[in-house]
Amino acid sequence: MSLNRYQPIFSCLLLFACLIIFSAASQARDLSEIQKEGVLRHIGVPYANFITLYQEGPHMIKGGMDIELIQGFAKHIGVKYQFIPATWSTAFTKLTGQSASYVNGELKRGEATQNLQGDIIANGVTILPWREQVVDFSTPYFPSAVWLIARADSSLQPIIPSGSTNEDIKKVKNKMDGRDVLAMKHTCLDPDLYNLSETKANVILPLKQRKLNEMVPAILNNDAESTLLDVPDTLIALQKWPGQIKVIGPVSQEQEMAAAFRKQSPQLRDAFNAYLKQIQTTGEYQRLVEKYYPSVFYFYADFFEFK
């Protein structure tokens, strides 16, 4: 009788155990499972020329360097390609099934476990220490940094390069005192990443979710005097609004961008690294970069010399 009394509780525990087991099985989706299923799901946040999305009638037209890169990879491993649109705040959740955010210099993981929606994040994701705790990164394939950009009519004057990045960062941060600086949480422009609070700058965070390519229009709209901006976006902005903005100087050290994988997908990451090396050796990758970021070679000529 006593056994019958605990029977419902036992049944619930058994069901939960099963869910855990099946969940673990689904979390372990790696190259072999992907190939078995026949589809590679690419999670992407529209950003710079890495991923561009725009609506044309009922269709969402996607493009960009990382779209082409992952499509090439999917073809390489013999599966179909599927694009999973995301935002900077949902991208990691869709990959790992668990939310992750960087708040006040600390990583915070979400409690709720969600279904995995994608297998790879590639949209010019900067390799940051907190992100490395959440995901595994591929071999870096694009250089970056974060610069301070101001309106052309701003009294902020570009620094004169000293030859030392650290010195230059100091010069820039010194200029930020009391200035309005636009930044964005959860991204590479997160003010916490660069200790902007120390600069006494008036950091302005957008009230609503913005895309990174909306930062320059914001300062042109007098939302702020200046903004943090990564190099790829800066290069585009300089072409897009010639004479309307100016680069003051660096806020960060040089950074690198790479594709992010679940930590449970080492085979998939290895396969991607192998594919990347292959196209870098054949020159196919350089042609891809030249197509989307022709002027990047001026700054990072060494980065793109693969042997």
Next chain:
Amino acid sequence: MNLKQIFTAKNAFIIASVLLGAYLLLILTVTNIGRSKLEDARYNELQFKVDHYDTLLTNYFSRVYRQMNIAANDKSVSTYFANKSSGMSMAYGLGASLFDVNQFLKKLVKNSNHNSQLPTFSRITLLSINGSVIADSDDPDTFHLHKIDVLALKQQQHKIIVDGSHSPLMMQLSTRVYFQKKPIALLIAELNPNPIIELLHSQDYSRQGSRIELSSSDGNLVAINKLPSHLIENSKHSDLFYFEQEINNTPFLLKAWFSQINDQELLTSRVFIIIMSILAVPIFLGIYYLVHVERKNALLQSEISHAKAQQETLSIHNFQLEKEISKRKSSEKRLAYQATHDALTGLPNRSLSLQRLNHAIDTCERHHSKVLVMYIDLDNFKQINDTLGHAAGDVILQQTSKRLLSSVRKIDTVARLSGDEFMLVISELQDQKQATELAVKILSLFDMPFEVNEQAFHTSTSIGLALYPDDGEDPSTLLKSADMALYRAKDAGRNNFSFYESQMNNEVTRKVAINRRLREAIKHNLLKMYYQPLIDLKTQKIVGAEALMRWTDEELGFVSPEEFISLAEKNGLIGQLGNFALSTAAKQAAQWQKIQPLQIAINFSSVQFRDCHALLSEIQNVLLTTGLPADKLDVEVTESLLIGEEKELLDMFRRLREMGVQLSIDDFGTGYSALSYLQKFAFTKLKIDRAFIMNLGHNLSDQTLVTAIVAMAKALHLRVVAEGIEDQEQVHFLSDLECEYGQGYLFNKPLPASEFEKLLYAHNKKS
């Protein structure tokens, strides 16, 4: 003809030579004028060409200026200067802008080909005002300022700097770059000379020698060079065309040299005129030679043409002669045919048929067979001819010939001898039986009626047959024998045939003799008229007499009137006999009228009535000359006369009756006893033939017939004469019938005139 005479071969040569000479002169003149005109035109054409080159080059440089202006205002260039002016460092941002400018310059050079495979620019450099290189499509380290005076260039929007120290010539185009409306830099574009050369070449499509160059104080660009250099050096003394023209907005002078016309167009040059002049000489010589030969040939030609004309005349004569000969031959042939053939039926005529008969005799002599000669005569053909006309008669003859031809073999001969007489010659006859069969067959041919004018007409034929060698040994004898046999057949009643018999020959001989003697008798008036009294049966008195002709010949003795009159009817002597009888009897009767009124009856042959007018005149004449009263003349005719010839005869009879002449119908009952003519003709008497009277005493049918005749005559108001009364019984019978008159041996036989006169006297005394 005149035109032909004008255009003789000789004249044609002379005219042709004059025309050719004039033609050559004209060519030379026209060519000379043409040449000078062509030179003018050529100069104008070249001037136009040089103008065109000038326009092309001006347009080319204008386009280059435009290209460079666009480049100086390019976004990448302005972005660079904007970023630079904002104080951006190369390390942070400006480097990217500079990268873009470099990329732009490279692309500009690469894509500068305009309608050409060749790029317009070799290199483009962005130069700062201080002369340092900002960006370059090439390696900046290889750029040298050389002749470039940056400060001077800053004053001009465009300037072309020419450097002749390079080969080929170096041309650099400087363009000012503005930032914020101030010149901030220079774009130095090195011009590729090749597209300029290509542009000028593409317009040079002639094979003519020329040289085109862009000349400046600092050096020349030779675009086309198809002339030897020594000609250019001595151009003032050579025959070259030279042009010089400034190219707008450039330091260049367009210089052009072109060769003269005579070097390029041989046929329009002086050489052509010389060649034409030289060519004229052999042509004139040729014409002279031809005229010379023509003159020599002229005589020969005229002789040939004369001979030809003669030949033509002869051939025409020959042709006419041949035509005449053939015409004569055919005419002779036709004559020969006509001579031997009957025109109407196409059958052989008498002479040819006799030849054929001769030939048949020869053949049969060899084969010991017989030859049959058939002499065929159509019965009553004369009547057909007279009643239906000669055309109808001809048709019957033609049809007869066809029928005869169809009934015999091809080897046999059917001939027309004359009129309605045909002859058949049947060779190789077996026997008389075969001849008989053939004769029957021929007779049967006429059973079918003849078709004349859509009317059927019956006729018959009589055939005389004679056989070789039985009835004669030569053609004429055989023909004669057949003729005799034919007479026999005719005499036997026609529509019959008869073989020749030897006695026939005697009959013919007698007929020939009668014929001959009768002529003599007429000539010597040896014929006598006898008169038999005509008795009124009631009074037994002589009321008239019938005149009868009698002939007793010295050789032949008494010849019966039937024999010699029928012969006279055939041989044409009947007219003379008739006239003799009429005149003699009328004269006699006229004399006897003194004794007593007496009617004299005279017989007329039907042959005499063939010419009614003549007979009537004769009767009138006799009555007039003899003084016999017309009512005392009784004209006696037989029934056979009354068939046919109705109209004329009727008129004559009417005329006689008007004169008062009596008309009697003789031998009534023996001929064609058609009673209608008794009404038609105005007869006064009817004489019953003796044949009916002869047996009147005991032959009932004769009695019945005579009774009927008398009754009929009474009804027709005719008086009746009974002939040949020989006994009293006949007289009684006739008297009972009230027959008016009688004649016969019971009363008197025919008496000579003297005796009859005595009888008259005696008779009148008695009464």
